[in-house]
Amino acid sequence: MDENTTIPSDDVPDLQRIVQRKLGRCLLRLQQYERLLKAMVADGELSGPADRLHTIREQKIACVQKKTMGTLVGILTESFLTLPPRNEEESKMDADAGDQNGFSYRCQLEMPAEHYEATKAALKELVDLRNELVHHFLERFDLWSESGCQAADGFLEESYETINRHYLSLQSWAKPMNEARAKMASFIQSQTFEDVFDGIRVDGSVNWPGSGICFCLREAETKLAEGGWTRLEAAIRWIGNTYPEQTPKRYSCSSWRHVLHESGQFEIRKSLADNERITAWYRSRVS
Incomplete structure (x- = not known):
């Protein structure tokens, strides 16, 4: 071998x-x-x-x-x-x-x-x-x-x-x-991400149709509307309890009525209550 x-x-x-x-x-x-x-x-x-x-x-x-x-x-x-x-x-x-x-x-x-x-x-x-x-x-x-x-x-x-x-x-x-x-x-x-996700751009302008605050107002409509209109006062209370971070100030607005006007996403009307106090109502605009 x-x-x-x-x-x-x-x-x-x-x-x-x-x-x-x-x-x-x-x-x-x-x-x-x-x-x-x-x-x-x-x-x-x-x-x-x-x-x-x-x-x-x-x-x-x-x-x-x-x-x-x-x-x-x-x-x-x-x-x-x-x-x-x-x-x-x-x-x-x-x-x-x-x-x-x-x-x-x-x-x-x-x-x-x-x-x-x-x-x-x-x-x-x-x-x-x-x-x-x-x-x-x-x-x-x-x-x-x-x-x-x-x-x-x-x-x-x-x-x-x-x-x-x-x-x-x-x-x-x-x-x-x-x-x-x-x-x-x-x-x-970061706070920047939260703002951008809520429609607040880096330059401070707002994408109102996709903004968080308008989403909250629309959601409040589905729960609180009366005859197609939602009492703003009731919506503010509901949003405050459900989404406390969503405030007009975050969107450079002085009030919720300011948000409704500035966003252009809602119709607004006013009514006179029994106590002669003016009440604001809103509803989403039909596109």
Whole structure:
């Protein structure tokens, strides 16, 4: 027997242990990659009413936990990785689409078309590699022979280099996303965010149709209207108890009547009560 080319069968278990260790290293790195990928997909975009953002985020996190790596990579390439807008009009349309009475943000990584396609193909190869390691490794390599173990060893060395390269790349994408999320979280907790969400622009002007105070007046209508009109006095009491933060002063108005006039969203009428006291009533304008 040629000692230079043949290893005694007793040494195969030692080679198997080396293969097992290297396979475990690849799978652990893949799990690290998938955990980071799930976090990026869950936090890549968020939209909805401000008071439900936490719940919506928790639901997204729970949802991505059930998705396969292939599905997650598909979401990443379709929503996070993006091509530059084709023209200024397309960019403007994207910006205008988020102009709603709610909150929405999205993190994206813009790259040239050729880089995008190459990245998309490389990510697909990573998914294929993951499936090969998890589902077909024993079919591909005979770990009960010296040659099979040696082939598996070489394959696992190359596989780890590929997986690790993708993981480091994903980390570099996640870093600016995490920084953006931290800034977003700080903004949400600020008074500026509360004002903007209530329709008060940074320059102090008010988006009256979507303002918080007009929303409260409309809600008061649904509960207190009498014959299609709502007594302003009753609405003020109800809003004070239900939404105490909604005051005319926040909207640079001196009184609730001032809000009704300034907003242009309501019709106003006055009536003379039995005690000869003038009472103000309002109702939403029909558009």
